[in-house]
Amino acid sequence: MTNPITKLFTREADKIKRDGLAARMRRWFKEISRPFSIALAIPPVLIMRVMRPWKLIRFCAFYTPAIGHFAANTELYLCERDAGINLPGKPHRDIFYLRAGKTPCNWQLLTMWKRVLRVWPTWIADPMVRVNRLIPGGEIHQVPVEPWISISPANTQFDSDVHNLLDRFAPHLGFTEEEEARGKAGLRAMGIPEGAAFICMIVRDGAYWSKLNAIASHRDSNIQDYVLAAEELANRGYYLTFRSFREAVSQFYIG
Template sequence: MAPIKRLFPLIARLIAWPVLAVLICLEPIIRVRITHLWTARIGHLALNTLIYAAARRRLGPEKRTFRIFFGANPCNRQLFNMWKRVLPVIESRVLSAIYHYAGQRVQKSRVFAPLDCNAGLHKNIALCNGVLSFTEEEERLGHELLQRMGLGPDDWFVCFTSRDPSFHEARVGHDDKDHRNCTVESYLDAARLVTERGGFAIRMGAMVDSPLPDIGNPRIIDYASKFRSDFGDIYLLGKCLFLLGSPTGTISIPSLFGRPVAMANNLPYMAMPGNPISLLVPKLIREPTGELMTFAELHRQGMFNCNPGANKEPWVWDQSEFYARTGRWPVDNTDEEILDLCRDMFDRLDGRAPDPEAARLQRLYKERFWAEVPEVVEYGPDIGPSFALKYRHLIEAS
């Protein structure tokens, strides 16, 4: 098998190059674009595709362009099938293999180039208010799922999730971004708040380290351990009042349906595009001395450059090796900070404006640290107002 496998790149190029030549010759008449969907991870399958779909929803079809998509072995079958309803998608392992083995010269050609994930993403996604919807049959299946979990037809719910290493360890044997991780226990006070307000709190996750502890509250539901399915992942995140999340691919799903997100433990400092009322609170960073770094210092050292459109090296702050080498370490949000974030999101949904000083700090945070990406300033999520008041000294420091 090994000698045959060495022939795969040659075979792929023998197929891809003639196709590429023909399509380039056709460009005076029509531009054909054949685009590979990122199907291996749900964050990419959701967000990268949403960026394109939202642009088309707002701006109309690409001029003089016929684009088809292809992919195989999706990480979430339900989401992949929903994309096939709104985009011309060919599911083919053969096409995916040819693309993979044909090499970078083919992959980076204008015919096969990946989607542009920068231009207009925050504005288009914020203003399109979702691009996917459920069929009548999917709604019926969704209601059955909710009923099995103990929810009635008039009940509302908030989803919550924390990033842990189990998913990545199961897929590739290790988690090379463990600085993003946090404990699900730190979200439980916020989950209790949801239930005190009359809702249900549903714990999400494709794979989790352990079930939720028994806290004696039947309105806090461990869907990830007891009910999880590809369909349920998308249905619940598409129907929740909001997602109280962490830096995982799951954070991109609610935006497909116009639902807001309250992201705790944000790291690196990426302003995820989505519903314009979304909120976030970042992990803080400690120096080897134990001192907290100010946001101005983090900005000078490139922490905010991970936002699409910032013309600098984006991922240095998203490498576990970087933290080990520098002796710095991320500080998880506390239970109280996540609880405050949840309260702040309820206030936003209820139309209650934040404290005027908190609102000033929210504007200052955006204008100082995301000024290089004006779309984030106008359409990106705000930092949580309670968090801004608590750490105003880190926001205002020069």
């Protein structure tokens, strides 16, 4: 029978080969520090509970695996907030955070959401959420999620604008002057003159979210099917940029 300690070291050695020593050390640190972070989260959670009659603190995890939900769900949360929809009916403050171990699908979008939302570091918010769930009565401190799918923030209908709020409210996101300058420089690098009309064409294929492709392949397309449309737009004076998840841009053929 293999010694359990030997098995442990063998397993960790395999993980180091797979992930690298630095990644494993970060994982070890998280596992070791987790009990301490949970313990440190207990006092602020108790204070949060005591404050509830005067100020309700709610936590909401970003839904970050897919950029569509990361953008649309969050934008509609803000629109519904501005319209007074799905609010708790008392003074409150919503705090957003990234779930522990989750990597956002788009760092630029996260940077921009941080400008308009109150976003706490994961190492602070996640332990507080865990402790809050352990103490009965903590549901009110979470931005409610639809009962059959855990996508946050919860809106009337996820990323569907059923109240036509996008027509009523200005976008909550905007680029800084520095970001605008970077974007213009990128366009010039692609040969697109400043002020010229351009279209970004993104075509989904089987390489996008490949783990779920078995149930979502009906949404895939082929970038070559857009040749006629691209030619017509080019003839009308538009510049086009292309993005296909499987095929390189150079494979898109016109003419």
